[in-house]
Amino acid sequence: MATTPYFPPLFAEDFGAFTPTVLSVATALAATAAVRDKAGGTALAERQLLRDSGLLTLAVPQAFGGQGAAWPLIFRMVRRLAQADSSLAHLFGFQQLQVASVLLFGSPAQQDRWLGATVGQNWFWGNAVNARDTRLQVTRTEGGWLLDGIKAFCSGAQDSDVLNVSVATGPEPKDRLYLVLPTGRTGIQVNADWDNMGQRQTDSGTVEFRQVFAADHEVLGPPGAASSPRATLRNTIGQTILTEIYLGNAQGALIEAIDYTRTQAQPWVMAGVDRSVEDPLLQLRTGEMWATLRAAVALAEEANTAFQQAWEQGLDLNETQRGEVGMLVAAARTTAARAALQITSQIFELMGARATTARYGFDRYWRNVRVHTLHDPLDYRSKEMGRWLFTAEPPNPYGYG
Numbered sequence: 001m002a003t004t005p006y007f008p009p010l011f012a013e014d015f016g017a018f019t020p021t022v023l024s025v026a027t028a029l030a031a032t033a034a035v036r037d038k039a040g041g042t043a044l045a046e047r048q049l050l051r052d053s054g055l056l057t058l059a060v061p062q063a064f065g066g067q068g069a070a071w072p073l074i075f076r077m078v079r080r081l082a083q084a085d086s087s088l089a090h091l092f093g094f095q096q097l098q099v100a101s102v103l104l105f106g107s108p109a110q111q112d113r114w115l116g117a118t119v120g121q122n123w124f125w126g127n128a129v130n131a132r133d134t135r136l137q138v139t140r141t142e143g144g145w146l147l148d149g150i151k152a153f154c155s156g157a158q159d160s161d162v163l164n165v166s167v168a169t170g171p172e173p174k175d176r177l178y179l180v181l182p183t184g185r186t187g188i189q190v191n192a193d194w195d196n197m198g199q200r201q202t203d204s205g206t207v208e209f210r211q212v213f214a215a216d217h218e219v220l221g222p223p224g225a226a227s228s229p230r231a232t233l234r235n236t237i238g239q240t241i242l243t244e245i246y247l248g249n250a251q252g253a254l255i256e257a258i259d260y261t262r263t264q265a266q267p268w269v270m271a272g273v274d275r276s277v278e279d280p281l282l283q284l285r286t287g288e289m290w291a292t293l294r295a296a297v298a299l300a301e302e303a304n305t306a307f308q309q310a311w312e313q314g315l316d317l318n319e320t321q322r323g324e325v326g327m328l329v330a331a332a333r334t335t336a337a338r339a340a341l342q343i344t345s346q347i348f349e350l351m352g353a354r355a356t357t358a359r360y361g362f363d364r365y366w367r368n369v370r371v372h373t374l375h376d377p378l379d380y381r382s383k384e385m386g387r388w389l390f391t392a393e394p395p396n397p398y399g400y401g
Contacts, residue, residue: 013076018055018069022077025053030084034361037087040200041192042158046088047124050095057119059096061103064112065119071237071311072304075244079300082248083255086368087201089248091124091156093241097234098125098164104231105178105220114162114180126160126183126190128207131168131176136209138167138177144216145177147187147209157183157190158203165214173226173398179214187212198364198371229322230315232397236307236329243300243333246340246369250293253365257347258286260360265351282350289343296332296339303332323394327385330395334378334385340369 015022028049036043050056058074060066074096082089102114117123128136128151136149147167157163165179183190187210194205225231265276273279303325310317310325344366348355355362384395 013080014073015077015080016073018058018073018077021053021055022080025049025055026080026084029081029088033085034359034364036085037200037361037364038358040195042203043088043201044159046085046201047091047159050088050092051122051124055092056095056122056124057099059099059103060115060118064115066099066115071240071308072301075240075300075304078241078244079248079251079297082245083252084248085201086245086249086252086364087199089245090199090202090241093244094127094155095125097237097241098127100237101164101178101234102180102220104234105223105225105227107220107222110180110217110220117162121161123161124156124159125162125164126154126157126203127164128154128157128209129164129166129178130154131166134168136165136167138169141213144218145179145214147179147212147214150206150208152206153204154190154207155202155204157205157207158192160190163188163207165209174224176225178220178225179218180220181212181214181218185212196371198367198369200364226398228315229317229319229397230310230313232322233307233311233317233325235397235399236326239329239333240300240304240307242372242375243303243329243336245372246333246336247293247297247300249365249369250296250336250340250343253344253347253362254286254289254293256362256365257350257355260355260362261286261350265355276350285346285349289346292339293343296336299335300332303328319394319397322397323388326395326397327388330381330385334381337369337373337378341366341373344369 029046055077057066058069060068062068078089078093081092099115099118102111106114130151130153133152136147136151138145138147147165160183163181163183165181167177169175169177181188189208189210191206191208194203223231261276261282267273267276267279271279271281276282306325306328310321313321347362387393388395
C-alpha cells in the first residue's frame with residue numbers, strides 16, 4: 001500500500017507553465033509552516049523565496065515586463081500556496097492586489113513607472129489601505145499632501161519596498177485617495193505589532209505616518225478609485241483572495257488529516273476494526289468533508305471565470321454586470337468560509353486527541369480561517385445577496401463588495 005495518499009480531485013488545479021515553480025515554492029513553505037506559525041514575526045527567508053520565484057510579477061501586464069497571467073490562474077495559486085502556508089499565500093495574493101490597484105486607478109504614466117519598477121526592481125508591495133480605520137488624516141500642502149496618523153491591518157508592510165496607502169478627504173467614494181509611497185520614506189514607521197491568533201506571519205500590524213509628504217504624482221489617478229464600475233473590481237479581487245485562502249486552508253487541513261489517520265491514528269475500540277481508515281463513521285465524515293470542499297472549490301472557479309470575463313470587458317463593464325460578478329464572488333466567499341470553518345474544526349474528529357499535540361500545528365488551519373472570516377460578517381453578506389435577488393439592485397461597490 002502506498003505510504004502517501006493519492007488525491008487527484010484535490011490536486012486538480014492547473015498552473016500551466018508555472019507548475020514546477022508553484023509546487024516548488026509550496027513544498028518549501030510547507031516544510032517549515034508549522035514551526036514558523038508558532039514563532040510569528042516576519043518570514044524574511046520565505047518572503048525572499050517569493051521574490052526569487054518570479055511569482056510577484058504575475059499580475060503585471062507583459063507591456064510593462066510582467067507575465068500578464070489570467071486572474072483565475074493567480075487565484076488558483078493563492079489556494080495552492082495557502083494549502084502549504086496561509087500567511088505567505090496572503091502576502092502573495094496581496095502583492096497581486098496592489099498591482100491591480102495601479103492598473104485600475106493609475107494613469108498610464110503611473111502604470112509605466114510603478115509596474116515597470118515592480119518588475120525591474122523586484123518590488124514586494126505592502127499596504128495601508130484599511131478603509132474602516134479612519135485614524136490617518138491628510139491635509140493639502142504645496143505640491144502634494146501631508147499624512148499624519150495610523151493605519152491597522154497593514155498586511156505585508158514589514159519588509160516591503162513600497163506601500164499602497166488609502167486615506168479619505170471626505171465622505172464620498174470619490175474623496176478617497178490612493179497613494180504609492182516608498183516604505184522607507186521619512187516619517188513612515190512600520191510596527192511589528194501583529195499578534196493575532198491566526199495569519200501570524202502576514203505582518204498585518206500598524207503603520208504610523210508622521211508628517212509624511214506625498215507628492216501629487218504619487219496619488220493614483222486619473223482615472224482614480226471611483227471612476228467606473230471597472231475600477232471597483234479591486235474590491236472583488238480582495239474578496240476572492242480571501243476565498244482562496246479559506247479553500248487552501250481547508251484543503252491543507254483535510255489532506256493532513258487523512259494522511260495522519262492513515263498512518264498514525266489508533267482505531268476506536270467501539271468501531272471493531274483493525275485500522276482507523278476502516279472505521280465506517282470516519283469514512284462517512286471524511287467523504288462529507290471532501291464533498292463540501294469540492295463544491296466550494298467549484299463555486300469559486302465559477303466566480304473566478306466570471307471575474308476574468310468582467311476584467312476583460314474593461315471600461316465597457318456596466319454596473320449591472322459588475323453587480324452580478326460581485327454577488328457571485330460573495331456567494332463563493334460565504335460558501336468557502338463556512339466549508340473551511342467546518343473542515344478545519346472537524347479534522348480532529350478523524351485524528352483523535354494525540355493530533356492536538358502542539359508539534360503538529362494542525363490547529364493553525366482553523367485559526368487562520370477564523371481570523372480571516374471575521375473580516376466582515378458572513379450573515380450580512382448573505383443578506384446582501386438575498387436583497388439583490390429580490391430587487392436586482394447592485395450591491396455597493398465601494399464597501400466590501
